[in-house]
Amino acid sequence: MRDTGFGAIYWTVRIAPHLVIFAALLTLWEVAVAQGWITSIMIPRPSKIGAAIANLYVIKGTIWEHFFITLGEAVFGFLIGAVVAILLALFSSLSERFERYVSPYAVVLNVTPGIALTPLIIAWFGYGMGSKIALAAVICFFPIFVNTLTGLRQMDPDREELFRSLGASNRQVFFKARVPAALPLMFAGMKIGLTTALIGAVVAEFAQATAGVGVLMARASFALDMAGSLAALLSMTLMGLLLFYGMELLDDRVVFWRREARMSAVSRARAKAWKARRGQRDEKNNMGGETK
Amino acid sequence: MTPEGARLKWRRRGNHAAIFLGLMALWQTGSWTGFLDPLFFPAPLDILASFWRIYVTQGNIWYHLYVSLGLVLAGFTMGSILGVGLGAVVGMNATVRRFLQPYVIVLEATPRIAVAPLLIAALGFGPQSKIAIIMLVCFFAPFINTLSGVLNVNRDRMELMRSLGASKMQVLRKLVLPDAIPVIMAGERLAMTSALSGVLVAEFIQRDQGIGALILTYTRNLNMASAFACILTLTAIGFLIFKGMEMVDHHVAYWKNEAGLKRMTEKRARAFAARRGGLAHA
Numbered sequence: 001m002r003d004t005g006f007g008a009i010y011w012t013v014r015i016a017p018h019l020v021i022f023a024a025l026l027t028l029w030e031v032a033v034a035q036g037w038i039t040s041i042m043i044p045r046p047s048k049i050g051a052a053i054a055n056l057y058v059i060k061g062t063i064w065e066h067f068f069i070t071l072g073e074a075v076f077g078f079l080i081g082a083v084v085a086i087l088l089a090l091f092s093s094l095s096e097r098f099e100r101y102v103s104p105y106a107v108v109l110n111v112t113p114g115i116a117l118t119p120l121i122i123a124w125f126g127y128g129m130g131s132k133i134a135l136a137a138v139i140c141f142f143p144i145f146v147n148t149l150t151g152l153r154q155m156d157p158d159r160e161e162l163f164r165s166l167g168a169s170n171r172q173v174f175f176k177a178r179v180p181a182a183l184p185l186m187f188a189g190m191k192i193g194l195t196t197a198l199i200g201a202v203v204a205e206f207a208q209a210t211a212g213v214g215v216l217m218a219r220a221s222f223a224l225d226m227a228g229s230l231a232a233l234l235s236m237t238l239m240g241l242l243l244f245y246g247m248e249l250l251d252d253r254v255v256f257w258r259r260e261a262r263m264s265a266v267s268r269a270r271a272k273a274w275k276a277r278r279g280q281r282d283e284k285n286n287m288g289g290e291t292k
Numbered sequence: 293m294t295p296e297g298a299r300l301k302w303r304r305r306g307n308h309a310a311i312f313l314g315l316m317a318l319w320q321t322g323s324w325t326g327f328l329d330p331l332f333f334p335a336p337l338d339i340l341a342s343f344w345r346i347y348v349t350q351g352n353i354w355y356h357l358y359v360s361l362g363l364v365l366a367g368f369t370m371g372s373i374l375g376v377g378l379g380a381v382v383g384m385n386a387t388v389r390r391f392l393q394p395y396v397i398v399l400e401a402t403p404r405i406a407v408a409p410l411l412i413a414a415l416g417f418g419p420q421s422k423i424a425i426i427m428l429v430c431f432f433a434p435f436i437n438t439l440s441g442v443l444n445v446n447r448d449r450m451e452l453m454r455s456l457g458a459s460k461m462q463v464l465r466k467l468v469l470p471d472a473i474p475v476i477m478a479g480e481r482l483a484m485t486s487a488l489s490g491v492l493v494a495e496f497i498q499r500d501q502g503i504g505a506l507i508l509t510y511t512r513n514l515n516m517a518s519a520f521a522c523i524l525t526l527t528a529i530g531f532l533i534f535k536g537m538e539m540v541d542h543h544v545a546y547w548k549n550e551a552g553l554k555r556m557t558e559k560r561a562r563a564f565a566a567r568r569g570g571l572a573h574a
Contacts (some may be wrong), residue, residue, distance in 0.1 A: 217409055
């Protein structure tokens with residue numbers, strides 16, 4: 001997108017009211033607590049929260065270690081859960097029998113609140129990162145499994161017929177038609193799964209852990225340090241946003257045909273590559289002609 | 293169903309049962325021979341014995357179930373009503389929506405359950421903080437879904453209704469809500485599931501009573517068989533909730549399924565006929 005100078009004005013006009021409202025809300029909140037309309041034990045002043053954030057991130061910098069531990073737990077758990085879920089969904093979509101005999105267990109796993117397994121998983125995998133990764137993997141499994149399976153099933157019969165009539169092999173139908181058709185839903189499932197994985201990691205940290213943002217938050221709130229606790233919570237929000245937009249970016253890259261702009265960009269790039277290839281071939285052909 | 297189909301169905305059920313029993317037998321022998329660590333995999337017979345004990349001989353689970361499910365019900369009702377109400381208000385008003393959007397995005401990215409320790413510290417130990425946690429967890433899915441349901445209303449139909457002189461209230465009641473109900477119900481289903489998780493987390497942190505505290509106590513004592521029995525109880529509850537919500541969904545969004553549509557059409561035809569009959573009498 002080219003910046004015509006227009007964009008900047010547009011964004012100022014759009015964003016300024018939001019900022020004004022946000023600032024007004026914060027001021028109101030600050031005044032309300034300072035005047036004692038709201039008890040500061042329950043809801044600390046925004047300036048205190050700001051100070052706590054500055055303390056966590058800059059002055060003491062205690063958050064970083066915990067931040068990356070929790071992020072790592074969530075991402076690892078997600079990867080394990082997603083790989084298992086996608087493999088199982090692939091097998092289920094390929095073999096009806098496999099699906100018939102596996103799906104009852106998947107349903108049972110789905111209706112069990114995965115969080116209920118927290119104490120067991122901690123007893124099994126210990127107080128370290130292992131148990132957090134395991135819980136994250138268990139609770140992010142299901143949305144990914146269901147979405148991938150639904151996506152792989154919802155193939156347009158006309159499209160399959162077209163592929164068949166053009167002589168596509170089974171493998172081609174699967175990889176060129178069925179998988180691309182499933183990708184949007186799969187990504188929707190993975191977006192949900194990633195957020196759930198973060199919840200899993202954090203809950204396991206609440207239950208029993210030595211490090212992580214969850215521990216930091218639980219410690220702060222049990223010390224009635226509400227500002228510190230909120231600062232830790234906001235770090236989790238940041239983490240959630242990071243994970244979500246990361247996934248969104250990946251979604252945008254992989255499922256490029258869903259968005260107009262990306263679609264035309266990819267088409268342009270492919271057309272260019274094709275032209276370059278054709279140009280090379282033509283050159284070769286021409287040279288061939290000259291030698292004759 | 294043809295007799296063949298019925299036979300096939302029963303044969304499949306038989307296969308399922310056989311596989312399940314086979315797995316259990318394997319598990320049981322594995323435990324007997326010491327192949328499987330009872331810490332990880334308590335023997336199926338031990339789990340059955342635990343079921344018997346916590347439900348019948350000791351009967352201690354009933355109280356905890358009663359406490360937890362009461363909290364779930366209270367929190368879910370309040371949270372989802374709030375969610376649907378606010379969602380409808382925000383969805384109908386473009387300005388409110390525009391200014392709330394950034395906050396909604398930020399709140400959506402926050403793992404909601406993570407607010408639990410904060411709420412407990414703010415509201416103190418006791419049922420009120422647990423209910424607050426469940427409310428918070430239950431609020432979001434219905435809120436977001438109602439919002440998107442209201443926003444995705446069919447513009448052409450809305451224009452048609454407006455041009456035929458329908459009031460705002462009529463548009464809401466006859467077009468927006470019916471169109472949004474399937475999506476709202478999907479949100480309620482999600483909320484109900486997360487309510488169960490919410491109560492568990494609240495009870496893990498605040499370990500006084502309830503099914504979550506019970507599971508925690510059993511695992512602390514390494515009584516894995518009883519912990520499994522509690523978790524399987526939760527599975528059953530989860531299943532009942534799932535089926536129950538499905539039934540409610542079928543009933544409320546009756547036009548989405550054949551049987552419901554037929555039932556409602558017949559009912560309306562009867563009511564219409566009765567009214568016409570009454571008119572004829574007059």
